Amino acid sequence: MDTTFLFPxxxxxxxxTLATLSSLTFGVLAGWVFHRYRFPGKELLDSILSLxxxxxxxxxxxxxxxLLGRKGxxxxxxxxxxxxxxxxxxxxxxxxxxxxxxxxxxKSARAALDAVERKYEDAARTMGYPEWRxxxxxxxxxxxxxxxxxxxLAFARAMGEFGATLMIAGNxxxxxxxxxxxxxxxxxxxxxxxxxxxVLLISVLCTLVLWVSGRLLTPRWQA
Amino acid sequence: MFMIGRTSGSPSGAxxxxxxxxARTISCDxxxxxxxxxxxxxxxxxxxxxxxxxALFGPSGSGKSLTLLALAGLLKPHAGRIAVRDKVFFDAAxxxxxxxxxxxxxxxxxxxxxxxxxTVRDNVSFGLKPVFGPLRxxxxxxxxxxxxxxxxxxxxxxxxxxxxxxxxxxxxxARALATGPDLLLLDEPFTALDQPLREKMRAExxxxxxRFDLPMVMVSHDLDDVEHFAQTLVAFGQGRVLDVxxxxxxxxxxxxxxxxxxxxxxxxxxx
Numbered sequence: 005m006d007t008t009f010l011f012p013x014x015x016x017x018x019x020x021t022l023a024t025l026s027s028l029t030f031g032v033l034a035g036w037v038f039h040r041y042r043f044p045g046k047e048l049l050d051s052i053l054s055l056x057x058x059x060x061x062x063x064x065x066x067x068x069x070x071l072l073g074r075k076g077x078x079x080x081x082x083x084x085x086x087x088x089x090x091x092x093x094x095x096x097x098x099x100x101x102x103x104x105x106x107x108x109x110x111k112s113a114r115a116a117l118d119a120v121e122r123k124y125e126d127a128a129r130t131m132g133y134p135e136w137r138x139x140x141x142x143x144x145x146x147x148x149x150x151x152x153x154x155x156x157l158a159f160a161r162a163m164g165e166f167g168a169t170l171m172i173a174g175n176x177x178x179x180x181x182x183x184x185x186x187x188x189x190x191x192x193x194x195x196x197x198x199x200x201x202x203v204l205l206i207s208v209l210c211t212l213v214l215w216v217s218g219r220l221l222t223p224r225w226q227a
Numbered sequence: 228m229f230m231i232g233r234t235s236g237s238p239s240g241a242x243x244x245x246x247x248x249x250a251r252t253i254s255c256d257x258x259x260x261x262x263x264x265x266x267x268x269x270x271x272x273x274x275x276x277x278x279x280x281x282a283l284f285g286p287s288g289s290g291k292s293l294t295l296l297a298l299a300g301l302l303k304p305h306a307g308r309i310a311v312r313d314k315v316f317f318d319a320a321x322x323x324x325x326x327x328x329x330x331x332x333x334x335x336x337x338x339x340x341x342x343x344x345x346t347v348r349d350n351v352s353f354g355l356k357p358v359f360g361p362l363r364x365x366x367x368x369x370x371x372x373x374x375x376x377x378x379x380x381x382x383x384x385x386x387x388x389x390x391x392x393x394x395x396x397x398x399x400x401a402r403a404l405a406t407g408p409d410l411l412l413l414d415e416p417f418t419a420l421d422q423p424l425r426e427k428m429r430a431e432x433x434x435x436x437x438r439f440d441l442p443m444v445m446v447s448h449d450l451d452d453v454e455h456f457a458q459t460l461v462a463f464g465q466g467r468v469l470d471v472x473x474x475x476x477x478x479x480x481x482x483x484x485x486x487x488x489x490x491x492x493x494x495x496x497x498x
Binding site for chain 2: 121123124126127128129130131132133134137141142145146
């Protein structure tokens with residue numbers, strides 16, 4: 005198999021994995037903060053954090069360019085301080101995929117944590133557990149299935165990311181061309197065989213991911 | 228601290244050590260509001276209760292369970308003061324609020340709140356688990372002893388969903404006792420059981436507790452619980468404390484009904 009075929013596959017897997025790990029960390033943390041604390045503007049902030057789920061990806065791409073581009077607030081600072089540019093790099097694609105997949109984990113983590121009955125947390129507190137241990141030993145295991153389900157969706161979303169990735173990372177073959185972009189390019193260029201192979205491969209990969217995580221999700225205990 | 232089956236000072240006898248009165252008293256004077264969607268409940272509970280076995284008694288919705296939560300540190304009152312046996316747990320005026328985890332109070336929840344994802348053994352050893360690594364040998368031994376004492380040794384590997392209601396209650400009790408609490412709180416410990424089992428569990432539970440020289444506070448609306456348990460009775464009604472009764476003393480000359488009926492009536496009647 006040639007590199008035009010393999011590169012987009014491995015790039016997509018790398019981008020989706022890194023993006024999912026990042027939204028898993030931030031999504032669960034944010035979900036916990038929303039579960040645990042009350043503060044003014046909480047529901048408004050929830051809506052803002054969930055926006056990437058409903059906004060068109062191109063709009064997100066626009067926001068990211070405004071933020072991370074050379075003249076952007078964060079992008080300018082990054083370039084000045086570290087000499088780093090994110091535009092037209094695969095790292096930019098990771099950021100795009102992380103942003104679109106974040107709300108899927110945040111939303112399901114918050115719902116799963118809210119569904120953990122308070123008595124379990126209280127029981128741990130009376131047994132001397134500080135809040136972070138209550139979270140690790142009680143909340144996470146009891147909310148684990150919901151969080152994993154959200155993670156699966158987030159990974160699938162990150163794998164399929166197109167619009168925001170195109171705007172921030174471009175469609176550079178061998179550099180930033182992910183699978184979904186490669187399928188688009190191949191179709192546009194009339195390379196129907198390549199497109200078909202890519203489509204087949206991504207379908208098998210995604211089925212595999214869903215099947216494996218579905219097996220992991222089967223509970224070993226019942227409430 | 229980790230002795231099981233201390234036999235000194237049987238719970239039914241008088242306290243054996245000479246102590247100052249406040250050292251054996253639970254004093255509570257709290258004022259708080261609890262809001263649920265569409266409802267607000269005002270609790271003003273003020274009492275001084277001596278004795279090793281205190282029953283908070285009253286109809287449901289009278290504020291006794293909330294008072295228990297406040298004692299455990301799981302509910303922060305808006306105002307007031309809570310002191311248990313000379314230790315100040317809460318003092319709004321002084322800005323003191325000892326968090327639940329530092330009160331060293333064991334709690335037996337109404338429906339036990341056993342962790343469904345953990346085995347009976349892991350539930351019982353939960354409070355002794357270090358942040359990293361396995362249990363210390365002394366703690367392991369204590370867990371084994373507790374499982375044995377509560378008749379759970381054969382079930383140690385089961386999960387809560389796999390055992391009976393009575394076994395769940397004993398697991399919850401063993402879990403609450405494992406950390407060596409200074410005070411044990413029991414929230415309606417028998418309501419989750421059906422009637423014939425209730426009698427049996429009451430006898431079993433008190434037999435286990437008798438081996439621990441532990442002060443206890445129990446919330447109940449059940450006459451039989453009070454009869455079996457209470458040294459001191461704190462009667463609740465409509466979010467207030469109606470009376471504190473030296474139940475054990477008065478039972479020597481009065482019947483249970485003579486003591487409790489007026490309290491029932493007072494709890495029902497509006498202000």
